[in-house]
Amino acid sequence: MNRYELKKLVSQKLKLVRVEAGFTQEQMSHMIGISKKTLVQIEKGRLVTGWTAAVAVCALFSESQVLNSALDGNPLEVVNRAAVD
Template identity: 60%
Template structure:
């Protein structure tokens, strides 16, 4: 997935999230920092939300069940995969992948999981802390080997 793919995935969710959270169009537009007219155009699929609005939407409403179900978890993880370079340090502690995740490969105290909805991969340690998120399985395998090797020293 890239920026355009994320925008398109989120585009259909604007009205659903607004209704889920009980916001009027005015309230939702205010929270997103856009005009009501622009929100109406987005909801009617006449105007794309654009990257900045998509990032704001995913950030502000990341706990929405609609967004969580659309991405198989936190939409900010998808944003991170798309926008940030990989830093090899533990990030947040996860629930270990009990709902939307399938284990792909394990080595030492680390494992690669794949999200069944978004199809991206992540590496977790034995304490379920996320170390990496990526759409590239070969890259995830290389990092898994590096982490496991570092763990043995």
């Protein structure tokens, strides 16, 4: 999986990860360092998250069942592989 594929997958799963963790859009956007407006656009499928936010999601929510299932394993390992591609 390359960087773009990881960013796209994280974007597609971001709302599920947020809901799974029990965070509001405001809380989640603050945690991953993006504006709430940007988060809403990502959750609606209008934007793809940036690399930094995708890495933050994978690091902060590495125990997420949604991410682990979507990435077939540990999100941080996927980030490490994508970072060198």
